[in-house]
Each structure stands twice: as C-alpha cells, then as structure tokens.
Amino acid sequence: MADSAAVYVKHLSDDRVVEVIGRHVCIAGQPEADHLVVLDEHPNRQAILKAVPGATHVAGRVPLTLPQASVAQAALRRAHETYDGSPRAVSERLRQAVWQKTMADGAD
Numbered sequence: 001m002a003d004s005a006a007v008y009v010k011h012l013s014d015d016r017v018v019e020v021i022g023r024h025v026c027i028a029g030q031p032e033a034d035h036l037v038v039l040d041e042h043p044n045r046q047a048i049l050k051a052v053p054g055a056t057h058v059a060g061r062v063p064l065t066l067p068q069a070s071v072a073q074a075a076l077r078r079a080h081e082t083y084d085g086s087p088r089a090v091s092e093r094l095r096q097a098v099w100q101k102t103m104a105d106g107a108d
Helices: 045-051 066-081 087-104
Strands: 007-011 017-021 024-027 030-033 057-059 062-064
Touching: 007 062, 007 066, 017 066, 057 066, 062 066
Parallel strands: none
Antiparallel strands: 007 017, 017 024, 024 030, 057 062
16 A cells, blocks of 8 residues: 555444545555445445435445545545556556456456
C-alpha cells in the first residue's frame, strides 16, 4: 500500500474504523475495496437499503451514505492521481488489468 495519511470515513457498529489508506478503503487498517460502487448498480441493493436506509454507495462490505462516499471518493481520487512510474508499480498495474480482464471474460 502507498505510504499516505489515512483519511477517516466512519466508525462501524463494532468500533472498527473505516478509512482510506493509499488506494484502498480499509476496515481497521485492512484493505476492503479499491473503488466505490453506486448502490443502484449493486446486485444486493434492496438488502443493503433495508439494513442501511441512507446508503448511496458500497465499498466492499461497507455501506456508505453520500457524505461518507464523497470523503472516500475524494481520498481515492487523490491517491490515484499520484503516479508511480517505477517498474514494480507498472508491473502491479499491469497484473491488476490482466486480472480484471480475465474476470470480465468469465474465468473461474
């Protein structure tokens, strides 16, 4: 993960902290998601809305309200704007792109 300051997003009911660290939304410091999903595009949107009526976005397993999603998205955007051109970073981005393409094509 990138060495950057953590950006607070919210506390969960069990007192774990959700924050953006580098390029990931994290729960208690552990990466949960690298992007947010608009609730309208989520397959379980009805169940999520039932559990958290004000949710507008989801980051992995974490439902977010619009203000929380705005904070998280801004922090993710800032992290993605910093470009690391090192061979290791380029290799990691290529690996992620190949993995996403493979999953989109229906690999198991």
